[in-house]
Amino acid sequence: MPVDPTQPYDESNVFAKILRGELPCKKVYEDDHALAFHDINPMAPVHILVIPKGPYVSWDDFSERASDAEIAGLVRAVGLVARDAGMVVQGYRLLSNVGKRSGQEVPHLHVHIFGGEPLGPMLAR
Ligand code: 5GP
Numbered sequence: 001m002p003v004d005p006t007q008p009y010d011e012s013n014v015f016a017k018i019l020r021g022e023l024p025c026k027k028v029y030e031d032d033h034a035l036a037f038h039d040i041n042p043m044a045p046v047h048i049l050v051i052p053k054g055p056y057v058s059w060d061d062f063s064e065r066a067s068d069a070e071i072a073g074l075v076r077a078v079g080l081v082a083r084d085a086g087m088v089v090q091g092y093r094l095l096s097n098v099g100k101r102s103g104q105e106v107p108h109l110h111v112h113i114f115g116g117e118p119l120g121p122m123l124a125r
Helices: 014-020 061-063 068-084
Strands: 029-030 035-038 047-053 093-096 111-115
Touching: 014 035, 014 047, 029 068, 035 068, 047 068, 061 068, 068 111
Parallel strands: none
Antiparallel strands: 029 035, 035 047, 047 111, 093 111
16 A cells, blocks of 8 residues: 555554564664665665654655754765665665655655666656
8 A cells, every 4th residue: 555645654664663673674774863774575686775763754754854964864874875885886776755656655764775787767667
């Protein structure tokens, strides 16, 4: 069921459970503002998710309500994770689904980092 971005944050979503340590993840990076871990169902040789630690449904919610420190923290974490994965020279793709038309499934903001092979066209046609 795609996420309805107008709904309040749901504390029972899977990424909230990962943040609380109730579900495992293959952690790549963690700091005060962000957690990065491998996607459970990778769509590229490298498929990492970076999430803020705060309760934000989507990029829309985050960009409206998060503090400057939280926003800087997430943006810097995404760059650092991609850099540490050695993907800068060959390139990589960032994607964040927001709400129904995008097919967002997990109602906690996440930035997908894809890499490790040529990634093809930006959108399926
Ligand atoms: P969305 O469609 O919301 O942008 O992407 C959700 C992503 O979360 C999917 O790529 C899916 O494979 C991943 N995912 C869903 N549940 C889990 C989980 O429990 N652990 C991890 N590591 N990834 C998950």
